[in-house]
Amino acid sequence: MGRLYSTLPLFATDYSSAASAVRDCGGLAVICCPNGCMGNYVRFDEPRWAELPGNVLQLELNEKDVIFGDRDWMEEFRNLDIPKDTGFIGFVHTPVSSLVGIDTDIMCRRLKKEFGIPAVSIETNGYGTYHDGMAKAMKRILEIVPEGEGSGTALLGFSPLEYTAEEMSAISADVRAAVTFPGSDIRVLSGIRNAERNILLSSSAEPFARIMRSKFGVEYEAFMPGTKAEGNGDRQILVVGEQVRSNVIRNELRHKGVDADVATFFTLSDSFSEEGDLKVRSEEHLTELVSSGYKCVIGDPIFRGLVPEKVSFIPDPQAAVSGRLFWNERIGIDSLG
Known part of the structure; x- marks a missing residue:
């Protein structure tokens, strides 16, 4: 019974933070769900939705899709007027799509071939926390970030669930950040592999920071404004x-x-x-x-x-x-x- 919660609500889920990460990098987030998950995201897990709506679609699964699995999802995209400035498409999975097993990896390849738009599939499942979704999203988005020159200091792990726009402006100025991931358009992130240093805004970004250190030699540290004070033990x-x-x-x-x-x-x-x-x-x-x-x-x-x-x-x-x-x-x- 230790896992039974009677006071606390469900925390923000992994698909919510993944969808926000896609949006914040100039992408179109596609939430794969029958109904409900999209509403949960825009009403509760995206504080900016009233001021910054858009760039999110829902693949509306139905009973026939679950039973037969023969729906041509590409037809959905052919009928859409996808904005020309869309940097990429990110598929975000929910409990139902994870259980049914929609092959979004194939859809990513077909989207790239037919529309010339890069796409990634983020394997969230609705059971992890927003930290899990952030870690998965950053790893997958990096795969389609174009190569580029160094970008100075990079802020990693921004989430609207943790920081307001005002706080982010102050933090970016404080550390003189060149890019924020998530936060900067995917085309601006081209130099992130050669960043001078990575500063983490959240511990959810550490798995990504470790990849950057092991593959590209970029060191990382946690954000700490001003001077670090020592404790007195009390x-x-x-x-x-x-x-x-x-x-x-x-x-x-x-x-x-x-x-x-x-x-x-x-x-x-x-x-x-x-x-x-x-x-x-x-x-x-x-x-x-x-x-x-x-x-x-x-x-x-x-x-x-x-x-x-x-x-x-x-x-x-x-x-x-x-x-x-x-x-x-x-x-x-x-x-x-």
């Missing part, structure tokens, strides 16, 4: 959230003379962890962790229901956890006093 605050962003919050707290541990339901990289940092396994595990001696928790407002009343709570909404429920209530890191 860790009475627990920051619950995406690891890299939580590390930034911890560093800000240390500059104010307060120390903290980091816990996450998502990817916990050993490269960016300190002693005391933990991967949260379940709701029960989080409650037990908080009850072990912490006096304050910083995290999504939904976590409040898992925190004992005697422990103070500072809300920091995370779209990957609570969707749009609290997005407008997000606090700035500098306001954590």
Whole structure:
């Protein structure tokens, strides 16, 4: 019963982050689903949809497709008016398409041959977290990024579920980033293989960063604005959230003379962890962790229901956890006093 969730909603799924990654690189995301997954993506897992809609299609599977499997999907694309500036097409899989087994690899080859548009198939399945989808999307998109000259500093792992547009502008200026992946058009990413260094905005980008280091010799590090502060060992605050962003919050707290541990339901990289940092396994595990001696928790407002009343709570909404429920209530890191 340890995996039974009674308080927390489903976290943002792998196909959602993969679809956003395709869009952010100038591609057309094609979500392979019968119904529902597309709605979940645009309503809950893409905070920018109201301001930046488009570049997403849905392959509407039906019962006949599942039973006979003889539908000519290419006919769907022949009837579409695909924008001429589309950089590529990215197929994103959901639970049904993964179970049925639509051969999108063949469709990618046919699209390239018939329309001259590169295409990739991202093997998401709707059961992984948005971190899993990000890692898979970055790896597959790299396969069709054209060769080019070096691009200076590259920011890796951007997700609208973690950073606002304002935060990204500030971060890009701070590190003098030449490209952001996802974020920059695929044609602008041509020099990413020869980047001078990679800075990770999320631990979900580390699998990709390791590929870049092993194949192309590009070193990587986690994003950390300003100077890194040392802790005093008195860790009475627990920051619950995406690891890299939580590390930034911890560093800000240390500059104010307060120390903290980091816990996450998502990817916990050993490269960016300190002693005391933990991967949260379940709701029960989080409650037990908080009850072990912490006096304050910083995290999504939904976590409040898992925190004992005697422990103070500072809300920091995370779209990957609570969707749009609290997005407008997000606090700035500098306001954590």
